[in-house]
Amino acid sequence: MHEWALAEGVIKTAVEKAKESKMKSIDEIDLKIGEMQDIELDIFKFALDELMKEYGMKAKINIRIQKTKFKCNVCNYEWHFDEFELTEDEKEFVHFLPESIFSHARCPKCGSQYFEIVEGRGVWIEAIRGKK
Amino acid sequence: MHEWALAEGVIKTAVEKAKESKMKSIDEIDLKIGEMQDIELDIFKFALDELMKEYGMKAKINIRIQKTKFKCNVCNYEWHFDEFELTEDEKEFVHFLPESIFSHARCPKCGSQYFEIVEGRGVWIEAIRGKK
Amino acid sequence: MIDARLEIIEERLKRIKRIVAVSSGKGGVGKSMVSATMAMALSKKYKVGLLDLDFYGPSTHIIMNAGDKPAEKNGLIPPLVENIKFMSIIYFTEDKAAPLKGKDIINAIIELLAITIWDELDFLIIDMPPGMGEEVMAILKFMKEAEFIVVTTPSILSWETVKKLLLFLKNNRCKILGIVENMVMEHSIKNEIEKFGRYLGAIKFDASIEKFIGNANKIMESDFGKDVEKIAMKI
Amino acid sequence: MIDARLEIIEERLKRIKRIVAVSSGKGGVGKSMVSATMAMALSKKYKVGLLDLDFYGPSTHIIMNAGDKPAEKNGLIPPLVENIKFMSIIYFTEDKAAPLKGKDIINAIIELLAITIWDELDFLIIDMPPGMGEEVMAILKFMKEAEFIVVTTPSILSWETVKKLLLFLKNNRCKILGIVENMVMEHSIKNEIEKFGRYLGAIKFDASIEKFIGNANKIMESDFGKDVEKIAMKI
């Protein structure tokens, strides 16, 4: 349910950026969401719709989930989120705070905790299209 | 004179990488050196030559100085090294340890110390060419 | 590509009247003890929140014996601990180490600021980690109105580092509420401190404080608690 | 593109027999006092170097009253301080703040390791900053043979953080020499510590130590100095 907070970020940002570039209406927003956020899409889309109503706007929102990529700084191994073995609790922690992955997981190959989240976190607006 | 230490890094790395890619001889090395290192090129080239003799190699070394670029995280201003007003001592500190710039300088526009070295530090080997 | 979390941070913080960052540069000077105790002192009269930004050594949950977890409702609602809205990384890492690197720290702070619903507060107290890294930068960037309380001990090893932080904060035009001298025994550096800023007060070395950690009432009744309360009334 | 500094680090460190990182996770537990004093104790019998990696709060130069600067000769030659080869960021930042961000810290460490000519050493003692950030990672990456001494105080606020570092070091298969309990008054957590690793010894709380800071002989003769010397003999 904290999906609402992230949806607010999206709509607020879109409105702000549209204003900056003097758009009169927003028709379409391209979103990229990191797999680590493990967003519940139904709730998230519902929140986006509700928020758009509040702001009196109606845009098509295209959502793309960005796969995660991790890289170990010690052994250089690269892997994806699904290679981690996380408990349900840990998955929830990562859902709230992606960086908590460093507490709960290690490189699947060498066991090091010194790895990088190369991609797959955050909520990103890739494009906003509308009428000027 | 600590140029020697950096030159050693270059030659050691080149030899190592050549070995890894099974090169028999190194003919040419492309180097990129951050402007912040403020390398004395005469000394540096001399050191490279001496070190190559030690390693029994003779390569042409192409050196390119990479201009610095700084970016302020607070006001987004971008600038170059020469916009800083540094004393001779401070320049020497930065010559040894580029990151000491954060102690000695601030964003020329807003005065913040929270800025980034976007480029212009380090000693980088861009290419090694030789015979297999 | 735009980070959709950034725009919402302002919104999340806009109903907070004052943000006070308890910092030092130096570790082990009592930042966590002072920030938790100050939050408790202020909460007698005001609506207070406490944000623990020390990801490597979160401590305020131990000092206040925090139990409940945040609730999920249009974001994360910080649980009430001693009547203080409380948020800490421990809710996501439990007792494990959190070996975050610089950019992970800034990302984690952004995430926390974007999803935590503080609502209305008179004070948000922030317990800062030692150092002058990403956490301080995050304050500079996302909480431009924040006011700093800087904690030192009378030891030269603490004061030399604290002076660096004071210099940094001045260079970067931050608001400094004043300097607290903690763990004072016979020797005080009040005179020296006054050359660098407002002296907010001394807190005596109180060997008995250890056994009160985890018990809010006992802390508030202790010599330590009383010293902190006096300082809280000045800000 | 290859960073030409990385390959040379191994070369720079290869004539060092043992690298000992004095760490904690927690700040203000006495890491700097212990590492400087331990370096001085070891230097009676061994060739010793001391590297201060606490960029935000460098302290060992104050404890040992370091004066001379590094000399430039095919790199940087650390000056001899109390017969110890000494290197610290203060040689490049003086008394100013060093507000480095994560990646600047790792870059600065790489640069220092690449240009400092330690030559032959029996021990390189590293004074670590608080936290579990880039500095610890740099040890894991560039000094795989390093051995850790972990310092705590008897306070739960210290020990809870130190346990996290111990867990992290074990997870990452680091060599842990043992745990030092510093600032012990009546209350000791020796029994608790022993569950987590080798107890290297207690150092009593010594209120007089402050006035000896900057005077190597006086430190070595103090109760503190003697306690540290006993520990140094065990490693």
Ligand SMILES: Nc1ncnc2c1ncn2[C@@H]1O[C@H](COP(=O)(O)OP(=O)(O)O)[C@@H](O)[C@H]1O
């Ligand atoms: N006034 C005081 N008297 C005695 N001990 C204190 C006092 N203030 C703090 N301490 C103790 O000092 C240690 C460091 O305090 P802490 O709040 O964790 O510092 P920081 O957050 O700056 O690292 C803790 O063990 C704490 O109990």
Ligand SMILES: Nc1ncnc2c1ncn2[C@@H]1O[C@H](COP(=O)(O)OP(=O)(O)O)[C@@H](O)[C@H]1O
């Ligand atoms: N055994 C001890 N007795 C009394 N004071 C101590 C003792 N060890 C350290 N101190 C003091 O505690 C403070 C923190 O020590 P320091 O070495 O700077 O810790 P760190 O490097 O872990 O931050 C300093 O003021 C120091 O003088």
Ligand SMILES: [Mg+2]
């Ligand atoms: Mg999230």
Ligand SMILES: [Mg+2]
């Ligand atoms: Mg250099």
Ligand SMILES: [Mg+2]
């Ligand atoms: Mg603390």
Ligand SMILES: [Mg+2]
């Ligand atoms: Mg220290």
Ligand code: NI
């Ligand atoms: Ni959620």
Ligand code: NI
């Ligand atoms: Ni030089």
Ligand SMILES: [Zn+2]
């Ligand atoms: Zn690995």
Ligand SMILES: [Zn+2]
């Ligand atoms: Zn600026």
